[in-house]
Amino acid sequence: xxxxxxxxxxxxxxxxxxxxxxxxxxxxxxxxxxxxxxxxxxxxxxxxxxxxxxxxxxxxxxxxxxxxxxxxxxxxxxxxxxxxxxxxxxxxxxxxxxxxxxxxxxxxxxxxxxxxxxxxxxxxxxxxxxxxxxxxxxxxxxxxxxxxxxxxxxxxxxxxxxxxxxxxxxxxx
Numbered sequence: 420x421x422x423x424x425x426x427x428x429x430x431x432x433x434x435x436x437x438x439x440x441x442x443x444x445x446x447x448x449x450x451x452x453x454x455x456x457x458x459x460x461x462x463x464x465x466x467x468x469x470x471x472x473x474x475x476x477x478x479x480x481x482x483x484x485x486x487x488x489x490x491x492x493x494x495x496x497x498x499x500x501x502x503x504x505x506x507x508x509x510x511x512x513x514x515x516x517x518x519x520x521x522x523x524x525x526x527x528x529x530x531x532x533x534x535x536x537x538x539x540x541x542x543x544x545x546x547x548x549x550x551x552x553x554x555x556x557x558x559x560x561x562x563x564x565x566x567x568x569x570x571x572x573x574x575x576x577x578x579x580x581x582x583x584x585x586x587x588x589x590x591x592x
Contacts, residue, residue, distance in 0.1 A: 457554050464550060470543065473498060473506045474515075478540040481516060481532035488527050489518075495580055515539055 442448045462472055476496050480487060487495075493503040507530060510516040515536035521527040532540065555563050574581035 457550070460554065461547070461550050464546060465543070468543070468546065471506075473502075474510060475540075475543045475547070477503075477506055477510060477530075478515065478532060478536055478543065481530060482537060482540045486529045486531040488521060488529055490527065492530060497580075510536070513539075 438452075458472075465472055465475060473496065477492060480492055480495055489500065489503055489507065492498075493500045496503070498506075507516060507518060511518060513535075514533055516530050516532055518528045518530050521529045555566070558566065571581070575583075
């Protein structure tokens with residue numbers, strides 16, 4: 420019996436701290452707070468798998484089928500080109516991407532995903548889906564779809580890198 424009592428969590432000595440009502444009434448505040456919470460969970464999980472967020476982002480871009488220049492990838496991710504070189508070095512050392520000189524401009528490198536990179540991307544996509552299912556699990560499927568549609572509209576309006584031509588799907592293959 421003493422063991423059972425020891426396992427029960429103790430009641431907090433003080434009430435739970437609450438965010439100010441005016442902040443909770445702000446959609447921007449809620450979006451930022453939830454975004455930070457999701458990012459923290461995602462980074463922790465990706466890190467546990469031996470990756471960092473930029474690894475997944477680069478593989479996702481390349482997984483859409485196009486060979487990309489390093490400059491294009493850096494711009495799409497809003498990443499300093501020197502930081503991208505380190506990310507690509509890591510992915511290349513794992514055999515997930517390959518870099519070659521651009522035949523049209525020998526000063527540039529083009530990057531492509533390898534077969535191993537495609538397999539690893541599928542694994543990282545499964546992890547991302549699992550994280551989303553956990554995080555958004557309290558919402559009904561229809562509500563999740565509506566939230567995604569609204570967030571996509573906002574993203575396209577405020578960040579042209581999120582805007583796709585109507586014929587291009589933003590869903591992974």
